[in-house]
Amino acid sequence: MIPAPYWVSYPDIVLLAGAEPVVVDTKLEDGFKLTPAALEKAITPKTKWFIFNSPSNPTGSAYTRAEIKALTDVLLRHERVWVLSDDIYEHLVYDGFEFSTPAQVEPKLKDRTLTLNGVSKAYSMTGWRIGYAGGPAELIKAIGKLQSQSTSNPCSISQWAAVEALRGPQDFLADWVKAFQERRDLVVSMLNEADGITCATPEGAFYVYPSCAGTIGKKTPKGDVINNDEDFATLLLQEEGVAVVHGEAFGLSPFFRISYATGLEALREACTRIQRFCASLS
Ligand SMILES: Cc1ncc(COP(=O)(O)O)c(C=O)c1O
Structure with a gap:
């Protein structure tokens, strides 16, 4: 399930995984944020993953901690649904907005949440091609297996550059x-x-x-x-x-x-x- 408007690649990523993208519209009046009622309504017995992106490409909308909690309360009731949280714009928030992410807001969802991030946005390192993820060990192992048989690995030079970006000064x-x-x-x-x-x-x-x-x-x-x-x-x-x-x-x-x-x-x-x-x- 993908709230719209969405980053253009999500539906194709879902198709590539052999699944069917189900798009749920949001509204300008709601700040392009999915409401708990809309989430509840859209979940069916066939729903496997919920793709969440805050702050969002293309709207820039970001969910507050309370707004995320309202969504994770719904997700807690649907044990088969996994959550993919794309946090790539984590550091780009304004007016003192406090960034939050589902696995942090609701630790009970940790064993079915994949939290994604990367160095492309906050560190302007788009060309280095480094993203990273945190999630249940079994899932991360499966991701590693797929990657090792497809792209092998991101180049070590990029990996060390990303380590430097993440561990270096953030001021x-x-x-x-x-x-x-x-x-x-x-x-x-x-x-x-x-x-x-x-x-x-x-x-x-x-x-x-x-x-x-x-x-x-x-x-x-x-x-x-x-x-x-x-x-x-x-x-x-x-x-x-x-x-x-x-x-x-x-x-x-x-x-x-x-x-x-x-x-x-x-x-x-x-x-x-x-x-x-x-x-x-x-
Ligand atoms: C929401 C979102 N996720 C992920 C990405 C992927 O970034 P990259 O492939 O550069 O790590 C982008 C890039 O535009 C994005 O907007």
């Missing part, structure tokens, strides 16, 4: 988080000034996931009609040279995703162009 993170928060605040406020766009303020990661519902059905000055979020993204690229990813790719429309992992000046220019594009629609 740079505070400055990073401050810079990201400033970028987030700029992007959210400028997008909310654009006609037809509504943008929530996310708790973490480096994405925003604005709704473009107010632009659907409108036309560009050249007469091209925006029928869906893919049209919005395509026409924005065509008219203003701004690249965003349309919401359908993440399983929830009509939205688009912006990554604000770039400088303030580029973001200001991009948002100015988005405002101009939206103002030109009729």
Whole structure:
């Protein structure tokens, strides 16, 4: 079970494992967070894994400890369901938000929870290809077995670089988080000034996931009609040279995703162009 919007790879990862992805929509009004009632309703006797990602790609939403507890209370009642928690944006949270993860909030779930992390985001080490996981010994052993017969292992140079990143000084993170928060605040406020766009303020990661519902059905000055979020993204690229990813790719429309992992000046220019594009629609 995958709450939508989701990181694009999850459904394909599930398919590759020979399972069937079941997508459960969340709502902008709920901060794109799955409610305990929606989780309870979506669990069936066939449910094997629940994929959880907080802070989220693509929305930036992060669950508080209390929100996670409400979900783990539901999961405790369904003993066959395992939990995969993708914590890769753990360190990128704003406004003093306190990061929590299911196995920590509900230790009784530890024996069926796989907690994932990696050095790609907080340490900007995407190219080093190192992720890591904590979970029940049997599961970790099985993962090791699969990996040893497929990719053998991540290269030792990357492994040592990751050890250095994780064990080395962490003080740079505070400055990073401050810079990201400033970028987030700029992007959210400028997008909310654009006609037809509504943008929530996310708790973490480096994405925003604005709704473009107010632009659907409108036309560009050249007469091209925006029928869906893919049209919005395509026409924005065509008219203003701004690249965003349309919401359908993440399983929830009509939205688009912006990554604000770039400088303030580029973001200001991009948002100015988005405002101009939206103002030109009729
Ligand atoms: C939610 C989430 N999980 C995992 C990853 C994978 O990161 P990597 O393969 O660089 O470790 C990403 C990358 O975009 C992501 O957004």
